[in-house]
Amino acid sequence: MLRLRSKAVRWALALGAGACLTIGLLGWRWVYVTWQLRVARAQLEMGSTLKVQSALKVLNAAQSVERPERPELLFQMGRALRRSGDLDTAFAYLRRAQLAGWPPREVDEQTRLAMIQRGRFEDEAHPLSELLARDVADVNAYELYEAMAKGYLHSYRFDDALRCLSFWIDWRPRDVDPRLWRAGIWEFMCYCYGDNEEYRQILEFDPDNLEARLAVARILMESLNQVSEAQQELERCLKLSPDNVGALLGLAECERRLSDPVAAEARLRALFQRSLTPEELASAQLQLGQVLLERRELDEARELLTKVVEADPLNGTAHYTLGLVYASEGRQEEATRQFERSRSLEEQFNRLIDIQTELLTHPEQVNLRWEAGKILMDQGMHRDGAAWMATALMYEPDHQKTHESLAEYYETVRPDRQLAAHHREKARLAGAQNRSP
Numbered sequence: 001m002l003r004l005r006s007k008a009v010r011w012a013l014a015l016g017a018g019a020c021l022t023i024g025l026l027g028w029r030w031v032y033v034t035w036q037l038r039v040a041r042a043q044l045e046m047g048s049t050l051k052v053q054s055a056l057k058v059l060n061a062a063q064s065v066e067r068p069e070r071p072e073l074l075f076q077m078g079r080a081l082r083r084s085g086d087l088d089t090a091f092a093y094l095r096r097a098q099l100a101g102w103p104p105r106e107v108d109e110q111t112r113l114a115m116i117q118r119g120r121f122e123d124e125a126h127p128l129s130e131l132l133a134r135d136v137a138d139v140n141a142y143e144l145y146e147a148m149a150k151g152y153l154h155s156y157r158f159d160d161a162l163r164c165l166s167f168w169i170d171w172r173p174r175d176v177d178p179r180l181w182r183a184g185i186w187e188f189m190c191y192c193y194g195d196n197e198e199y200r201q202i203l204e205f206d207p208d209n210l211e212a213r214l215a216v217a218r219i220l221m222e223s224l225n226q227v228s229e230a231q232q233e234l235e236r237c238l239k240l241s242p243d244n245v246g247a248l249l250g251l252a253e254c255e256r257r258l259s260d261p262v263a264a265e266a267r268l269r270a271l272f273q274r275s276l277t278p279e280e281l282a283s284a285q286l287q288l289g290q291v292l293l294e295r296r297e298l299d300e301a302r303e304l305l306t307k308v309v310e311a312d313p314l315n316g317t318a319h320y321t322l323g324l325v326y327a328s329e330g331r332q333e334e335a336t337r338q339f340e341r342s343r344s345l346e347e348q349f350n351r352l353i354d355i356q357t358e359l360l361t362h363p364e365q366v367n368l369r370w371e372a373g374k375i376l377m378d379q380g381m382h383r384d385g386a387a388w389m390a391t392a393l394m395y396e397p398d399h400q401k402t403h404e405s406l407a408e409y410y411e412t413v414r415p416d417r418q419l420a421a422h423h424r425e426k427a428r429l430a431g432a433q434n435r436s437p
Helices: 002-046 049-063 071-084 087-099 104-117 128-133 138-154 158-171 176-188 192-205 210-222 227-240 245-257 261-271 278-294 298-311 316-328 332-361 366-378 382-395 400-413 417-435
Strands: none
Touching: 002 049, 002 071, 049 071, 071 087, 071 104, 087 104, 104 138, 138 158, 138 176, 158 176, 158 332, 176 192, 176 210, 192 210, 210 227, 210 245, 227 245, 245 261, 245 278, 261 278, 278 298, 278 316, 298 316, 316 332, 332 366, 366 382, 366 400, 382 400, 400 417
16 A cells, blocks of 8 residues: 555656646746847847847747747737848738737738838828828837838839938938948949948948948949058958958959059969859959959960859959950950940940939939839849839839830749739730820
């Protein structure tokens, strides 16, 4: 009897311990996820893009242990994904959050911000200044500025984007993201003095901002031809990030242009031993090809430059340099072909800049928007070209040339029978309307 009682006691203790362990594990999960949600909320409310990525990591960690998932976890995942630009996944999380019981008003706010971020502005009746002057909390105002700026940039409405970014900077002068985006617009428009000033203002209050410092070095070298000053900036970049490939490539170019080809070649060949992105590899091959051309080592120069133009057919500098190699070898026909391709790419690029400049003051010019898209499609950048053309339809939904081009795009490049038929029918109706007296 004593033995039976002892056995029963042991079973009872084991069951009790198991129950405590289960309760403890469940309690630990609840505490862990609660803490991770608090951290993620704080990071999202800090505003910057880098903090959004950090918040996503925290939320993914919380999601891996929380089953079933809390409504707030689903909501914050949707919010972070929206701000990171993954809008389709964000919509899915926001729907799940609402179904799980999160307040519909907050889900609706995030959904509306996502639509704005895609460039769909339903509230166009209200001017930008009125929208941004509404009495909202700082966190919500930040997200509204951010979504509107991204939406204007997504739809290539650079005039509205610049106004929005200026409002944002006036409100919070030390925010980095709006200054980086505004500088990016100026740089795209080849207004080097505007973007250089913007990047330097960032460095005044954030001297260790690597992106801004790399941009200053790029402008000094490419736009202002101040190579020695660019070299100094790039050396500071390497102190901040010793393995930064962009800084190493920039220093190699400085060395080449400052008549130190031996140092440039050594730096570039060392880079080939590392894992590089396709863009980084093409840049290193182009620069080494230029060094070898100057040293008359034509065989290896030709081999490298041929790889670059095969990988990046839109690289006008590579085409031109390869043309110089062919000319040095007396192969005039091949040289002429490369020179003509380089000149054509340069003309198209300059035309895009002219279009952008015109659209800054006349954004409603739909023919210019269609032309920009056509240039990009002709260069093989079909997706970007289609996105440009879609902005023409925001201003003139029945623009015939745009519908014709998009119909061809969905028939041949990105097959979608439904969208192709839609644009064909729109083009037919627009043509009939244009022909009617």
